[in-house]
Amino acid sequence: MAEKNSFFESQMVQDFNKEIEKFHLGPLWNAIPDLMHKQPTPQAQAYLWKWDTIYRKLMEAREIFTPERGGERRAIYFQNPGLLQRQPWGWASTTQTLYAAVQLILPGETAPSHRHTQSAMRFIMEGKGAYTIVDGERIYMDEGDYLITPGGLWHGHRHDGDEPMIWMDCLDIPFVYSTGGTFFEGYPDNLQQPEIPDNYKMNRYQGGMVRPISDRKSSIAPLSSYKWNQTDAALKGLSQYDPDPFDGYAVEFINPSNGQTANYNMAAWMQRLPSGFHSKAHRHTNAVIYQVHKGSGYTVIDGVKFNWSKGDFFVVPNWALHEHVALEDSDLFSVSDLPIMERQNLQREEVYDKNDGYQEVKSEFEPLLP
Numbered sequence: 001m002a003e004k005n006s007f008f009e010s011q012m013v014q015d016f017n018k019e020i021e022k023f024h025l026g027p028l029w030n031a032i033p034d035l036m037h038k039q040p041t042p043q044a045q046a047y048l049w050k051w052d053t054i055y056r057k058l059m060e061a062r063e064i065f066t067p068e069r070g071g072e073r074r075a076i077y078f079q080n081p082g083l084l085q086r087q088p089w090g091w092a093s094t095t096q097t098l099y100a101a102v103q104l105i106l107p108g109e110t111a112p113s114h115r116h117t118q119s120a121m122r123f124i125m126e127g128k129g130a131y132t133i134v135d136g137e138r139i140y141m142d143e144g145d146y147l148i149t150p151g152g153l154w155h156g157h158r159h160d161g162d163e164p165m166i167w168m169d170c171l172d173i174p175f176v177y178s179t180g181g182t183f184f185e186g187y188p189d190n191l192q193q194p195e196i197p198d199n200y201k202m203n204r205y206q207g208g209m210v211r212p213i214s215d216r217k218s219s220i221a222p223l224s225s226y227k228w229n230q231t232d233a234a235l236k237g238l239s240q241y242d243p244d245p246f247d248g249y250a251v252e253f254i255n256p257s258n259g260q261t262a263n264y265n266m267a268a269w270m271q272r273l274p275s276g277f278h279s280k281a282h283r284h285t286n287a288v289i290y291q292v293h294k295g296s297g298y299t300v301i302d303g304v305k306f307n308w309s310k311g312d313f314f315v316v317p318n319w320a321l322h323e324h325v326a327l328e329d330s331d332l333f334s335v336s337d338l339p340i341m342e343r344q345n346l347q348r349e350e351v352y353d354k355n356d357g358y359q360e361v362k363s364e365f366e367p368l369l370p
Helices: 002-009 013-020 028-035 051-063 173-179 202-204 230-240 338-345
Strands: 045-050 073-076 099-105 110-116 122-127 131-136 137-140 147-149 155-159 164-173 184-186 249-252 267-273 282-285 288-294 296-301 304-309 314-318 322-326 330-336 350-351
Touching: 013 147, 045 051, 045 304, 051 099, 122 288, 131 147, 137 202, 147 249, 230 249, 267 322, 282 322, 288 304, 296 314
Parallel strands: none
Antiparallel strands: 045 314, 073 099, 099 164, 110 155, 110 184, 122 147, 122 164, 131 137, 131 155, 249 267, 267 330, 282 350, 288 314, 288 330, 296 304, 296 322
């Protein structure tokens, strides 16, 4: 092996490598170790953002950035520190494939309609009185609701209530950007107006997963909004039985016309972890962004303890060992790139088989505070 390494480091090889670089050619014999890792080595880091910090900065932003001033959206995104150098799209990446942010809309404000090739989703964190209008359908939003906006559909927001409204945005921006497939278009008349009855798709699904017969053929978004009361009821039904050892009580938001994920490139789950629950450690190829909808606890990621409470966001990168511990009854909303990994036949999962399935905590994450 030493003789082989010595050859690749020889002056003859180095001179040849420099020579072919002049013609925009590269030496595979040198590149293989960086291109073909034995297992995933993501640039994204495990990280956690505290809600107190997020909320404070959103409130500071409300007087500075407004839709009327051309800001489009008053949103602050989660910048993964491991991806800062991953230009040009690294500056807006929460994982290597997904972008996440928190958005604030104030009473009386309008966020103009636009459309783009990236798919989007929203999880409503707090407030009431606002609506989104997607592809001509006005959808009123309440805390705990999950909403989808598939790529290519017009969408904008309006707030007719009397208190600030905050939600989580997640889009597949880094993934789409890396493929060179980005398109964006602003709506010509500011906010698209309703073309069908309000909450039309949601009203068609009052029976939950009993679908209208017209939806037997697959469509991109037969259901736009998944109401919290139905999600909560599903979790309560599961909680009568033993929890999954890795994910507790978890449900996935799906497209009722085909059974696939509600958003083409993003899987969204809601997990309920009862007080005292300690999941077994495992890892998988897909990365996950978590938002703590309720409760408190901690997650151990590759031996580092991340303490979380209501409102916090944290990231589990690709192929990172992780386990959750709930200190009180907790609900975790999460978004992942699982559909991308599955379609590319890249999804793998591995169970941690040491120490009865629990990691040794080697250090504790210290969040940045203002």
